[in-house]
Amino acid sequence: MVKNALILGANGSIAKIVVKQLLPQIGGQITNLTLLVRHPERLADLDLSNPNVHVVQADVTDTKQLARIMTGQSLVYANLYGANLGAQAQSVVAAMCQSHVTRLVWISANGVYGEIPGAYGRWNQAMLGDTLTAYADATKVVEASQLDYTLIRPAWFQDEDEIDYELTVKGQPFKGTEVSRKSVAALVVKLIDQPDQMIGDSVGISKPNTDGPAPRWYR
Known part of the structure; x- marks a missing residue:
């Protein structure tokens, strides 16, 4: 922990x-939880009254400020997104090195290595386009770092109330x-609970038995 x-x-x-699952542990197993956002009002639906939860407004591309926060x-x-995701990753890695923090869990995307076979791989590439390129750029930055990283590459998201997944490795x-x-949140929480697990791994995560040419709601 x-x-x-x-x-x-x-x-995100x-x-x-992840925050909702961690909140009961704050002040106990976890001493402090810091939430960095550009728009704090988007956290209004969360109960952040615990004094050990800290909300910080910042941009991850401001490396100096990020290093102070880290x-x-x-x-x-x-849990980042954007066309400049590669630059965001560079700033995060640099800030972690400056602040001597080594453990990183990074959400990437399925398909960043061209690792999806068949029709679904072609569909995923066509649907994500430049977004997939941005995720791939960030993935390269993280993998080239000296950090103790875990990359998570999810399939397409759905909102079923279930925890049911299998993993593939790079x-x-x-x-x-x-x-x-x-x-996906359950896997992230598991890594926060057990930070010595999956160091240096890049794992794909999907629901078992959902193979096909596209997610079922696109077929």
């Missing part, structure tokens, strides 16, 4: 589920086409 955790992009759909953190979980063909947000 980490003592101090920092979530980048804390208003996965990150919010000082004293035990783990960084990045070098294996990606399985499945969809995964619940709760499943």
Whole structure:
């Protein structure tokens, strides 16, 4: 279990589920939880009254400010998005090195290695386009770092109330086409609870038995 955790992009759909699951542990197993966002009002639906939960408004591309925020953190979980995701990753890695924080959990995307076979791989590439390129750029930055990282490559998100997933590792063909947000959040929480697990791994995550040419709601 980490003592101090920092979530980048804390208003993201996965990150919010992670926060809700971590809140009962704050002040106990987790000493402090820091939530970094550009728009704090987007966290209004969360109960953040715990004094050990800290909301910080910042942009991850401001490396100097980010390094100050990271000082004293035990783990960084990045749930970021955008056309400049590669630049965001460069700033995060640089800030972690400056602040001597080594453990990083980074949400990437399925398909960043061209690891999806067949029709679904072609569909995923066509649907994501430049977004997939941005995720791939960030993935390269994280993998080239000296950090203790875990990359998570989810299939397409759905909102079923379930935790049901299987993992593939880098070098294996990606399985499945969809995964619940709760499943991805459960994996992130597991890594926060057990930060010595999956270091240096890039894992694909999907719901078992969902293979096909596209997620079922697109067929």
